[in-house]
Amino acid sequence: MPSPESVALEQMTRRAMMTVYTMISQRIRDHHHASSDIAALIDLLIANGTISYQEMVERRKASEDRLAKARAENWEGPQLHVSAPAPEVRIDCDSRQHACQSACCRLYRVNLTAEEVREGQVFWDLAVPYALPRRPNGDCxxxxxxxxxxxxxxxRPSVCRQYSCDKDDQVWADFNGIISTDRVKALTQIVREKK
Ligand code: SF4
Ligand code: SF4
Incomplete structure (x- = not known):
């Protein structure tokens, strides 16, 4: 059982991290604006004959190679879930989990809203802000x-409350017939609790 001090420290650390990630998000938006300005400037220089299109293409290729390398690091920035308020979806999961194996909780990443992060009721993965942590096999x-x-x-987060699998072809080959997809069938079979 964690001590009250360690819980408080944990919460403080998470608030601090949220501040840091918010600042990073702002920097990313600033970067996009700057990129747009540079693109407009290049257009102008080409139009005025100051540089050639071929020169620009060659130099852009070098830049793209650098960016591709950065993307390979898989850092897309903090991802908060933003959505309009929506009613909770009701699916009779109990009658379906023998077939779906709770696929929605195993296949998908769940991002928190800003409010859910502030409330601190559920943990998020410090390495993948602001998503729920997942086990090595991908399960929530x-x-x-x-x-x-x-x-x-x-x-449970709003993403989970608002999700409906009834039209999700990653989960169901036939929703009404309760027939799951091959992808779901391939999920590791989990030993069910004996009643
Ligand atoms: S996949 Fe559908 S039926 Fe299965 S647990 Fe998720 S919401 Fe419930
Ligand atoms: S929080 Fe609950 S409902 Fe949401 S993905 Fe995790 S296990 Fe599933």
Whole structure:
């Protein structure tokens, strides 16, 4: 059981990290604006005959190679979930989990809203802000590996509340017939809790 001090430190660290990531997001937006200005300037220089189009293409190729290398590092910046308020979706999961294996909690990354991050009710992955941590096999850490039920159902994020699998062809080959896709069938079979 963590001490009150360690819980407080954890929460403070998360608030601090959110501030840092917010600043990074702003820098990324600034960068995009600067890129637009540079592109406009290049257009002007070419139009005025100051540089040739071929020179610009060659130099841009070198820049693209550098950016591709950066993207390979898989850093896309902090991702908060932004959505209009929507009603909670009701799917009878209990009657389907024998077929879906709780696929929605295993296939997809769940990002938190800014409010959910501030509330601090659920943890997010410090390495992948602001997404719920996942196990090495991709499962959400809040999914009980034995019962394949959500362990924080009452506090689950809005992404989980608003998600509906009824039209998700990654999950269902036939929603009404409760026939899952081959991708879901290939999910590691989990030993179910004996009742
Ligand atoms: S995939 Fe659909 S039925 Fe299965 S747990 Fe998720 S929402 Fe419920
Ligand atoms: S928080 Fe719960 S409902 Fe949401 S992905 Fe994780 S286990 Fe599933």
């Amino acid at each position: 850490v809040y999914l009980d590996p034995t019962t394949i039920k959500c362990t924080i159902w009452a506090q």
